[in-house]
Amino acid sequence: xxxxxxxxxxxxxxxxxxxxxxxxxxxxxxxxxxxxxxxxxxxxxxxxxxxxxxxxxxxxxxxxxxxxxxxxxxxxxxxxxxxxxxxxxxxxxxxxxxxxxxxxxxxxxxxxxxxxxxxxxxxxxxxxxxxxxxxxxxxxxxxxxxxxxxxxxxxxxxxxxxxxxxxxxxxxxxxxxxxxxxxxxxxxxxxxxxxxxxxxxxxxxxxxxxxxxxxxxxxxxxxxxxxxxxxxxxxxxxxxxxxxxxxxxxxxxxxxxxxxxxxxxxxxxxxxxxxxxxxxxxxxxxxxxxxxxxxxxxxxxxxxxxxxxxxxxxxxxxxxxxxxxxxxxxxxxxxxxxxxxxxxxxxxxxxxxxxxxxxxxxxxxxxxxxxxxxxxxxxxxxxxxxxxxxxxxxxxxxxxxxxxxxxxxxx
Numbered sequence: 001x002x003x004x005x006x007x008x009x010x011x012x013x014x015x016x017x018x019x020x021x022x023x024x025x026x027x028x029x030x031x032x033x034x035x036x037x038x039x040x041x042x043x044x045x046x047x048x049x050x051x052x053x054x055x056x057x058x059x060x061x062x063x064x065x066x067x068x069x070x071x072x073x074x075x076x077x078x079x080x081x082x083x084x085x086x087x088x089x090x091x092x093x094x095x096x097x098x099x100x101x102x103x104x105x106x107x108x109x110x111x112x113x114x115x116x117x118x119x120x121x122x123x124x125x126x127x128x129x130x131x132x133x134x135x136x137x138x139x140x141x142x143x144x145x146x147x148x149x150x151x152x153x154x155x156x157x158x159x160x161x162x163x164x165x166x167x168x169x170x171x172x173x174x175x176x177x178x179x180x181x182x183x184x185x186x187x188x189x190x191x192x193x194x195x196x197x198x199x200x201x202x203x204x205x206x207x208x209x210x211x212x213x214x215x216x217x218x219x220x221x222x223x224x225x226x227x228x229x230x231x232x233x234x235x236x237x238x239x240x241x242x243x244x245x246x247x248x249x250x251x252x253x254x255x256x257x258x259x260x261x262x263x264x265x266x267x268x269x270x271x272x273x274x275x276x277x278x279x280x281x282x283x284x285x286x287x288x289x290x291x292x293x294x295x296x297x298x299x300x301x302x303x304x305x306x307x308x309x310x311x312x313x314x315x316x317x318x319x320x321x322x323x324x325x326x327x328x329x330x331x332x333x334x335x336x337x338x339x340x341x342x343x344x345x346x347x348x349x350x351x352x353x354x355x356x357x358x359x360x361x362x363x364x365x366x367x368x369x370x371x372x373x374x375x376x377x378x379x380x381x382x383x384x385x386x387x388x389x390x391x392x393x394x395x396x397x398x399x400x401x402x403x404x405x406x407x408x409x410x411x
Contacts, residue, residue, distance in 0.1 A: 024041055033053060051178075077268060098111055170230035199238050304383045339352055359387065
């Protein structure tokens, strides 16, 4: 397995093991997708940061609470919220809006979107729902897939590699970069919803907020620790480049300034003495709080694929899918697949698209990638999520049961 290579400026060593608490039980090794946990059974373990994807699965599954994050932007966020010259934009992921309620005594599985909007508004955030950006991602990723498919069917040069991989999960992207770099041309060129949201907030959003882009501070609230590393990648500064071309002269800035996990957002609200449970619902303060059901299902395994297929079906046939719930790509099997046959009006022929959905990546992805590398894969489009169950079980979610994630040892 090839070691991951980090770029200058990226967060490294985000996840660490406290040797004084580690019992050497090896539970963490079971959940690590890259075998980055080092140490003999019964002895204190450590993490090889070059292999670590920062997904946090070892952390939320450690029964002794011996694994921790080393980077938190909480203090910075509090300072920015207090700065009257700064517009603080909160980008809220779909998988946060249920889990965070449990940190305030609300029922398990209760959807608290309105309350979360209200609590964040009270704290001083402008609301930018990441579902809005997920809808943008669907249009970009779906359009890219259609282009690749059509170009391949027509035999055009530079058609773009198939199968196309989704690019929303940063741990998955890092895994591909480090272990199967020859397959990077198969990766969608679309940014993740988090990074699209940051870019939009500091370009078009600057007009909506009537604020200079360099005075906008974007904070993504994510169920995923790996999103912190994604936001720190030096190439994600396109908002600055756009504004610079249009007359902005401030120092270069990132699209997403900081990332808070679900746990950290709960901690922030408690530090600010805001009780989510008693906060009235709020509808948002701009069009950035509007979104479709396609964006909402990004948080679970199969959601990205289902939303992309809905979009592709509409574009290719001018009709909605007869059944919007694409059941074969739902559920918790490690690898799911589906065939969608449709009449492609642009090609003037019937086309069958074969797709796969992979989650719990460490246990399921390698055979899929080896088939793709060998040219024997039957698929046209593959969704990959690192965590079992998708983002709903991300490394930034509340830890249940004294150190075990709610979904257990699926796979």
